[in-house]
Amino acid sequence: MAVTPRSCASFHGAAAVMCLLLLFSPAPTTAVAASSVSGSCIAAERDVLISFKAGITNDSAGWLRSWRGQDCCLWYGVRCSNRTGHVVKLDLYNKFVTEDHYGPVDNLLGLSGSSSLLALRHLKSLTYLDLSNLNFSGQVPPQLGNLTKLKYLSIHAYSYNNQYPYASDVSWLANLHSLEHLDMSNVNLRAAVDWVQWVNTLPNLRVLHLSGCDLPSSIPSLLHKNLTVLENLDLSSNIFLSPAAPNWYWDVTSLKSLNLAYTYFLGPFPDELGNLTKLHTLDMRYNEIQGMIPSTLNRMCSLQSIHLSEVNIGGDIAHLMERIPKCSLNSLQELILDRTNITGTIIESVSDFTALSILDISYNHLSGSLPVEIGTLQNLTELRIRGNGFTGVISEEHFSGLMNLKYIDLTGTHLQVMVGSDWEPPFDLHKAYLSSCYLGQIPNWLRWQESISDLNISDTGLIGVIPDWFWTTFSNATSLDLSYNQLSGKLPLDLEFMSSTLLLLQSNNLTGSVPRLPRSIILLDISKNSLNGQLPSNFGGPNLQVAVLFSNRITGIIPDSVCQSPQLQILDLSNNLLTRGLPDCDREGLKQQNQSRSNSSRVGFGSAHSYSLKISVLLLNNNCLSGGFPLFLKQCQGLGYLDLSQNRFSGKLPAWISDNMPKLLMLRLRSNYFSGHISIETRRLSYLRILDLANNTFSGVIPKSLANLEALTTTPKSLANLEALTTTEDVDPLFNPFIEHYKSGYFTYDMGMSGDSFSLATKGQVLQYSGNAIFVKSIDLSYNRLVGKIPEEIGSLLGLINLNLSSNFLSGNIPYKICNLQGLESLDLSNNQLSGEIPWCFSNLTSLSCLDLSYNHLSGRIPSGHQLDTLRADDPTSMYIGNLGLCGHPLRKLCPGDQPPVQRDPVMLHEDDKAKIDFHLGLIIGFLGGLWIIFCGLLFKKTWRYAYFSLFDKLYDMISKK
Structure with missing residues (x-):
């Protein structure tokens, strides 16, 4: 197939770029001689590169800015031959994209676009082509086989709008006899069923990377083994x-690196693994392989890295260590065995692996103490043993020889780190995770660890005051976690000099004011302390995403600086002593803020809702806040969880709630002074799951528009309408407000539960919900001044779990359509003016565990059967008390036509019982007396015995004859 500039125009993305390079095929010698050379760059080749640049639609990294001037050999990514001047190397590898990157393609640093390109007919010497991680798509053109001089080919792909490049035929590989390095990772090769045979035609191939290619099943063996120098296989x-x-590949004995991670191989480890005697690196993590590693490994004397994470090895670690080849004791550098289901205790022989740099045995079932011999591993840089049952003490001797240690993780092991107060460690740590170990006090030896970026000493039994040196020593640390201890004293007033992005101090006994925060802070949690005073005037920051300060004694107002926190998503100031209202982030102020950050694409004000904030969770319950419904919320277009309960807000609810906060999942306004009609336009609140307006002074009727709450019309098994919202721009509808997480780049980091909760009046009591809050579907309009009938439309809210309309002035009958709410667990209609009969279909509400219809004007027979007969077994009448017209069980009042139970004198009942006892006693005595007479007769009367046994003989003869 001939390749021309015109034919290249039919390709797009990667295909177009590679089509250009197909024109780098050998050209006649006369053409080369006719080329004019300016400097060291051939003009014809420079012109084609300029044409290629013109076709690039996105150069976000500015790589091609240097592509100007006459000498193309000086341009970025271009290398020429010193001898001929021809371009021999084109390297546009996007180093900013990794294999694990899943961010939006539009924001990638790199190149994208397609191009109609001029002919490159003079690059016959091209040996190196690297287009890795550029966001191109389309078919990989088979004309790549024309580049016969290639030694290095990498088209390691990254998705373009979730579309990867693909190749259904790789037979063109057979022409690349000189190829030594081939990387087609993430190119879809599902249809290339014979890929192994074509790869086998490359006798000089040393590196083969086909990661994530959706390859069809491999083949057992090759008839002709040409891959005799292959060293690296992925x-x-x-x-x-x-x-x-x-x-x-078990027959490719030249292999030095083998990566079979995430291939979901089944069964045991293959014995053939022992054939690879030159292997340096073995990576078989995240497979379905089970059982101990084979004994055939004893010939693999060059092993440097064993990575078997989440492979179900099982068995004792001592047995496992015996299977690791003894001849690799001086070469093994990485032993990664996390989540491999191994048991036993760490044996002292681990110190025999003198070259060991990384030891990871996290999340297994290991127990016992840590051997002091581990302190002899002078090359150890990472020690990861978290999630095991280790006990005992770690002393200075354990650390004595670890002068190269950079990373230590003892999380969840409950070890006691006991060293002298004047001990100076031999290492300089970068990351230290000691959570759940016992430290007692902030160790003095940490003051020497100035290079630490991540420090986690949460739940380590810390007491006393945080020393002053702590903040200066770790001023450059990005993550500090001292939560769940008993630390006391005040925090420094100013922490702006620090570089922290995560600062976790929750659940301590800290006092004093909230300090001025680092400008770099992303996640702050200082909840459950005794902090007092006002929030600093600059509270917030350009990077702050999560601020959790609940359960303190913070006073004063919420500062206006919150409006200058463009990344803020979670703000929890509940259970404090805050006063006044929320700041008014007016549009003009936000507009100025937007203009001051016009060069940053991360601020996010360029969305459809201009000048809006990113807050998705706002928890301000249990404070002393007042004023009307906060105008601040007009700018919170992505708000999902709003809790203003237990404050002093007043006035009417504005009509703009549904327009400005259409993503609401929880609206809690209970225990305030709101009044007026419930005029919330529910048409747009299609995601609302919790509506709590209890204990206010709302009046008027219950709006029929509650039927528009779409999320409440679905049963717990039908969440498709909610899951669909995860594709929208600002909020995840199933996002849990009590799980702290933050975003860094394209990744989201889950920090776990914050420990906050909210109360829900349900099932006759006040229950606390936190992690399971997202599964609650509830309407609570109790303790208001609502009148009129309960709308029948409420029967369409099939997903309701809790419905509380108690303590209002509701009248009329209980609508029968309430029986449609089969998932209802709690129904409280008490303290109203309801009349008529209780619907008999209530007995079909099989999920109901709490019912209260007391103190109404209900009449008629109380329904029974099924679930109703089991409710409030200790006092079933309490559900119906205060309804003078009700009758039947469990009340004592009889319904018309019921027969009263027969009432008898207690004295006569006692005499009847005594007579029955005497009769039964006489009957038993008579029976025993008669039986004794017969027995004595047989014992002492010989004639009786003869007659008795003679009778039995006759009966036996009669039966045997029949």
């Missing part, structure tokens, strides 16, 4: 779902 992230052996 087939990771291909779902084979088959046994690991037999397979062709």
